Amino acid sequence: METKKQIVSSTPEPTIRRLPMYLSYLKNFLSDGREYISAPHIASDLRIDATTRTKDLAYIGISGKPKIGYSVPVLINYLEEFLGYNRNDLAFLVGAGNLGTALLKYEGFKNTGLRIVAAFDNDTRKIGGKIGGVEILPIDKLRNMIERMHIAIGIITTPEGVAQSIADMMIGWGIKAIWNFTPAIIKAPEGIFVENTSIYSNLAVIINKIQNQ
Amino acid sequence: METKKQIVSSTPEPTIRRLPMYLSYLKNFLSDGREYISAPHIASDLRIDATTRTKDLAYIGISGKPKIGYSVPVLINYLEEFLGYNRNDLAFLVGAGNLGTALLKYEGFKNTGLRIVAAFDNDTRKIGGKIGGVEILPIDKLRNMIERMHIAIGIITTPEGVAQSIADMMIGWGIKAIWNFTPAIIKAPEGIFVENTSIYSNLAVIINKIQNQ
DNA sequence: TAGATTGTTAATCGATTAACAATC
């Protein structure tokens, strides 16, 4: 028998990145009181091809009605469910500097399923205190806490130089996904997912556009 | 004569996003004192296909020598030049909240060509003060400042609800590129470039991976 | 020279866009 390449029919990453955009848009739309919306309507507002949008919604298992469109509240429910906003995904944050502080205080996470349950730093002036309602603990408590609480997500907002060593600790103690806000390139074994929010990459795209305009 | 589709042979965006990664990696490599590096070497460290990497470097106009590899210092120079780190690109930031403050204090920009020359807010307690060495001005000074200083880049770190109106002001007064850190979907006319650093999109990818693992 | 490494050309893969049939 021939070995058939396994088809991992998962949602494409570009689609996943667009979903929060739809959600944000639809919530605004709903506050206008209208209940149904059509694909061309969303598409022209968001500057996304109507077919792309239809496919995106089909991926998460929602379909519309010809002539009428999609029910906005239903769409919002499906999106929130798919994006895990009804779950609680616990996370630790390491590095309570400027960016770490901004994330700890970020109101936007309240809409989502992400809960930052503790933060870690090596600055004794911060340890014991709270930022955005989250306790700041010493780094050497990290191991015990990850293991005890079965935390799956680790957020790294440390200086670039120590990012890899923090990641290694997190991975060793059971973290499944790392959200890296430093410019460091995190090396991780197969099965550990690393998502980079790279300020430099975003800046590079902007500067490139400015230069070539 | 047939109209030939104009070929805008510009560097692909995925390539541009990878360039800062190469730069960061090479700077670390250089501090080890070695002068030449080969494509397979970089590739295995960064987990990027060697051919992809070779092409990326070819785009910015640098080639290596068979058997020897690429000269690291030359590579760094080319990358910094291409990324505009030797230029000064002036930017304004609007919204000196948690995230805005983090960006104003961000040491990493010192390596780049970006200079945030002023910040704007409507909080009278912040106005007149400085954050990260940058003066905080009232929003109503924005127009005059953009026009006078020919600022090209506007950074938005306001609450989601006012992002579009700030963008409209910026665009009306001559800003060419907007770096949007809010979840808002910024509508802008043709020719104005909008780059989104979307916390929600990044989070969505992480949550999706966690759910399906 | 021999072999490691680059660089180019072709093949593959995946996402977006286009065309059109189905349906309320």
Added chain:
DNA sequence: TAGATTGTTAATCGATTAACAATC
């Protein structure tokens, strides 16, 4: 019914990967 809108199938586009020739 007629027409607006969805949903599916095919075509296009662009990036990644593979194969192999060129070169120091």
